[in-house]
Amino acid sequence: MKIAVPVDENTQNTNVCVSFGRAPYFLFFDTKTKQTYFVHNSAASSTGGAGIQAAQIIVDNGVDVLLTPRCGEQAADVLIAADIALYKTFSGSAQDNLDAFAADKFSELDDIHAGFHGHGGK
Amino acid sequence: MKIAVLSGKGGTGKTLLAVNLAALAQPAVYVDCDVEEPNGHLYFRPKHIVQKPVCIKIPQVNPTLCNGCRKCVEHCAFNALAYVKDNLLIFDDICHSCGLCSLLCPQKALSEIDKEIGIIQSGRADDVCIHTGILHIGQATGIPIIQNLLLEASSADALTVIDCPPGSACIVMESIKDADFCLLVTEPTLFGAHNLSMVHDLVTLFNKPFGVIINKSIPGANPAETFCKENNLPVLGKIPYDKHLSILHSNGEIAVKHSETYRALFSSLLDAVIKEVRHETAPHS
Structure with a gap:
């Protein structure tokens, strides 16, 4: 199973990023091989539709599970079409979140937001 | 002659001014570009309304x-x-x-299909043509409606008053793009002065001749007027803070049709505006 997490830095001890679409990097973790790698989020600097493009990156990396603090409607449309399960992170390090997920301590993300679309954060 | 009436914030009196100027200047064209909540038609109550859909192109995949x-x-x-x-x-x-x-x-595999995002209603009341843009609920942008609206409302001879949406974003830029003159409505508050500064930046960027009207004017401290003085903005007139005017307007009445006082007040504003427009838009030799 492959897990993705939006993160602030491309280092092992990075924190989870508060944003999904505009996270600087994505962390990918393969539970079988225990391999971790990072991908720069090219959507982070786009003027619009960042969530859609970011979701495309997640899909193209063959992810099964996304751990994220939040997710917009349109990004969720892409992720759900790809049958990717969404789980809500807690603030703190990506590793703590991955460990908690492995220990089955997570609840599914059900508060998909309508998106900001140029109107700033809520 | 096209005059755009704009302000940095809502509730300063754009519609009050635009509706009364158009009603005075007959024959006139009144264009409501505040497509998210157009209300100018409530004052004119136009008849013989013709409605047209506004569509945008979106891709469809085979x-x-x-x-x-x-x-x-x-x-x-x-x-x-x-x-x-x-x-x-x-x-x-x-x-x-x-x-x-x-x-x-x-x-x-991709073709373009029409998607309706709003409508334009055109009608008439006395010698005023009223064009109203209405964005359908849930649509992302009213800009294509404004583009169609201004095309529809284009008139060679009648005075055209463009009632803009509030703010200074793209939707306002689209509304003032073809205007010969911009009328900035403000109010004597700090908030009013701050938003006046933003629309002033906008009309300067677009290189538009402009003048300021101070609405709800009261004696004493007037941050908007101070801003105009400090930055050499021409103040073309003031509308006094007046409860009766406010009540008339809130009841959907056109003030200049109801009282000689208001007729005189808005006539002097219209004269000042037209004089300024002629002066500003005259070719400099």
């Missing part, structure tokens, strides 16, 4: 022709497309109708 090359996904400047599990997903609300995807598609 799944049997699409081979998943993803050229469209990669090149869309707005990220309006995604490709998941052999399916192309199209996000209408993000699409800017640029047409690039259907142009690029090597399989000719």
Whole structure:
């Protein structure tokens, strides 16, 4: 199973990023091989539709599970079409979140937001 | 002559001024570009209304022709497309109708179809033509409606008053683009002065001749007037803070039709505006 997490830095001890679409990097973790790698989020600097493009990156990396603090409607449309399960992170390090997920301590993300679309954060 | 009435914030008196100027200047054209909540028509109560839909182009995919090359996904400047599990997903609300995807598609799998985003209503009250743009609820942008509206309302001889949406964003830029003159409405508050400064920046950027009208003017401290003095903005007139005027307007009445006092007040404003427009738009030799 492959897990993705939006993160602030491309280092092992990075924190989870508060944003999904505009996270600087994505962390990918393969539970079988225990391999971790990072991908720069090219959507982070786009003027619009960042969530859609970011979701495309997640899909193209063959992810099964996304751990994220939040997710917009349109990004969720892409992720759900790809049958990717969404789980809500807690603030703190990506590793703590991955460990908690492995220990089955997570609840599914059900508060998909309508998106900001140029109107700033809520 | 096209005069755009704008302000940085809502509730300063754009519609009050625009409606009364148009009612005085007959023959006139009144254009309501505040497409998210147009209310100018409530004052004029136009008759013989003709309605036209406003559509934008959005891409549609023929799944049997699409081979998943993803050229469209990669090149869309707005990220309006995604490709998941052999399916192309199209996000209408993000699409800017640029047409690039259907142009690029090597399989000719993408075509453009019409999507209705709003309507334009045109009618008449006395010698005023009233054009109203109405954006459908839930649509992302009213800009295409304003473009169509200004085209529809184009008049060679009558005075055209463009009632703009509040603020200084793209939707306002579109509304003032063809205006000969911009009338900035403000109020004597700090908030009013701050927002006046923003629309002043906008009209300066667009190189538009402009003048300021101070609404709800009261004796004493007037941050908007101070801003005008400090920055050499021409104040063309003031509308005093007046409860009766406010009540008339709130009841959907056109003030100049109800009282000689208001007729005189708005006539002097219209004269000042026309004089300034002639002066500002005259060719400099």
